[in-house]
Amino acid sequence: MRVLVVEDEKRVAAAVRRGLEAEGFAVDVALTGTDGDWLAQENAYDVIVLDIMLPGINGYKLCANLRERGDWTPVLMLTAKDGELDEAEALDTGADDYLTKPFAFVVLVARIRALLRRSTTTQQLIYEAGDLRLDPAAHECRRDETPIPLTAREFSVLEFLIRHKGEVVSKLEILENVWDFAFDGDPNIVEVYIRHLRVKIDEPFDKASIQTIRGAGYRLAADGG
Numbered sequence: 089m090r091v092l093v094v095e096d097e098k099r100v101a102a103a104v105r106r107g108l109e110a111e112g113f114a115v116d117v118a119l120t121g122t123d124g125d126w127l128a129q130e131n132a133y134d135v136i137v138l139d140i141m142l143p144g145i146n147g148y149k150l151c152a153n154l155r156e157r158g159d160w161t162p163v164l165m166l167t168a169k170d171g172e173l174d175e176a177e178a179l180d181t182g183a184d185d186y187l188t189k190p191f192a193f194v195v196l197v198a199r200i201r202a203l204l205r206r207s208t209t210t211q212q213l214i215y216e217a218g219d220l221r222l223d224p225a226a227h228e229c230r231r232d233e234t235p236i237p238l239t240a241r242e243f244s245v246l247e248f249l250i251r252h253k254g255e256v257v258s259k260l261e262i263l264e265n266v267w268d269f270a271f272d273g274d275p276n277i278v279e280v281y282i283r284h285l286r287v288k289i290d291e292p293f294d295k296a297s298i299q300t301i302r303g304a305g306y307r308l309a310a311d312g313g
């Protein structure tokens with residue numbers, strides 16, 4: 089397993105490299121966003137650990153660049169900042185998970201392994217609800233053949249809903265399955281993502297496939313709304 093670590097604090101970068109190598113990972117380190125962006129284009133990584141505040145290209149931009157190139161390598165973002173807004177921003181650039189600095193090394197390794205498991209167990213399945221179609225392997229969402237670009241997290245939320253189409257799923261279930269049980273931020277972040285999804289998959293098509301079930305959660309209409 090090959091990991092790219094993009095981190096400008098040399099001591100942190102060196103410690104992460106030593107630790108990950110001891111765990112059996114192959115590790116490349118970039119000390120600037122620009123180098124990180126270049127390495128990510130030149131090599132295939134299994135996971136990218138990405139600091140946000142970097143010289144050159146910052147972490148948000150680097151992650152957005154990856155996704156624009158159609159590169160869905162799992163990204164774990166490191167943030168020194170606190171607050172839901174920052175988390176939402178990180179996730180919305182296409183990051184798959186985030187970790188607030190300072191962090192315990194065992195937590196970093198656990199998060200990396202969780203991301204690896206998630207990406208290697210992606211099944212070759214296509215989900216459908218009416219004319220709404222989701223292909224997790226290709227990271228493609230379509231409504232009646234119209235491609236709908238989704239961020240990694242939006243995609244995961246929709247994937248969870250469509251796997252349970254016609255059923256009511258609670259906010260907590262979505263959180264636990266999409267953000268994993270280690271998430272300790274504001275559960276209302278689910279609402280933010282439901283809103284994003286409605287704007288993308290429903291409103292332009294005059295549909296209402298994601299139904300709010302008051303006091304219970306959400307339900308994706310089995311017929312696509």
Ligand code: CA
Nearest residue numbers: 096139141142
């Ligand atoms: Ca930094």
